[in-house]
Amino acid sequence: MTTHAPETARTRLLDAAVRVIREKGYHATSVDELCAAAGVTKGAFFHHFKSKEDLGVAAADHWSTATGGLFAGAPYHAPDDPFDRVMGYLDFRAALIRGTTAEFTCLVGTMAQETFLTNPPIRDACFDSIAGHAETLEADLAALIRGSTAERITAKSLALHTQVVLQGAFILAKAKDDPSIAGDSIEHLRRYFRLLFDAHKPRENTP
């Protein structure tokens, strides 16, 4: 599916939307501003998107595609043990926290909060993005839950909880203007997983 990106006005607008909306939010970003950031005119904008809301939905989908590729190609899938894969995922998320706050936080978490009542189509696209990403964790989490003492937990619930922690961590990082607070919460989530799933394993032993 990796066709060559034709660097058209549409993709330039979507890339600009991800960048600017993560900085300023959806409602604080004007169409004119987006056009200036993308280096296109307003006519081009409304040629490709029938409204600003339509662009919001497309930006959420664009985000899903981009992040989907990033996580699918990440090295944390390599280990044989699902526990190591899940911990590797959290390591990977922690390693992504660098640069300015706007650079590492989540577009769809930001937009969902702003649009949940004003623009339901955008909200739905945002939830699809978050839930779709959470689903990539479910198989490993299900394997961990099986054969642990925590069999009443569902993999889906736990996968969504990881996203809850990440989204909440981004909010606090923005509010405090300090990325380190996000790493702290990921560490708490790592500890939760260790307490849930690592107790039964003799990890010091070598086979």
Place this chain on the structure above:
Amino acid sequence: MTTHAPETARTRLLDAAVRVIREKGYHATSVDELCAAAGVTKGAFFHHFKSKEDLGVAAADHWSTATGGLFAGAPYHAPDDPFDRVMGYLDFRAALIRGTTAEFTCLVGTMAQETFLTNPPIRDACFDSIAGHAETLEADLAALIRGSTAERITAKSLALHTQVVLQGAFILAKAKDDPSIAGDSIEHLRRYFRLLFDAHKPRENTP
């Protein structure tokens, strides 16, 4: 400094701001809309607040005061055991999740995300509100950490993590348009606390 709360245009505007901004967000809410919701004129608005940003800061402070009273007067402080008080706090938070999403979510979490780059004064007021609330948990958490196997955790970090989970839960609840997802994450946080602090106590409950 107003000890008594006269039903003045200022308080009506602040109450309206909490209500409307939780629904639509800060940037999507106009001054005219706020005035209409409060039943006052624009002249009254700019008599009490020198700008919309100034109202945002005042609304965050207003929120801190209102929620501060709510939590200070809540019954979860009664138990002698700090573990029971912390779990009571989470029960209380879970019980507050009812009605529409806009009714139970957090004003300052919403505003912080929107204003962290565009309106730093609002962002700072929002973080003060969250951090101030988190501090009310620190003494009990410090008591739990003392005399547990988790002595490397700081009470401050754990208190902020509770707010991370709650803020993240609100985002997912908005995105999914389903409050129950927030309760699920609070349950995960309860389980984390049980695993961390309840092991030494004779409790029959397993995860």
Place this chain on the structure above:
DNA sequence: TGACACATACCAACCGGTTGGTATGTGATG
């Protein structure tokens, strides 16, 4: 091959309505 019909991609100028904010009153209270 060339000419016609049509589609896509984009542009500059413009529109009516809304925005945050201001300037100037006015009635009540002390």
Place this chain on the structure above:
DNA sequence: CATCACATACCAACCGGTTGGTATGTGTCA
């Protein structure tokens, strides 16, 4: 009569969206 608390009237800038238009394909059929 001075101050406060609010109301009325208004503004320039900006908002999302539309307009009429151009330049460049692209498929079709004689």
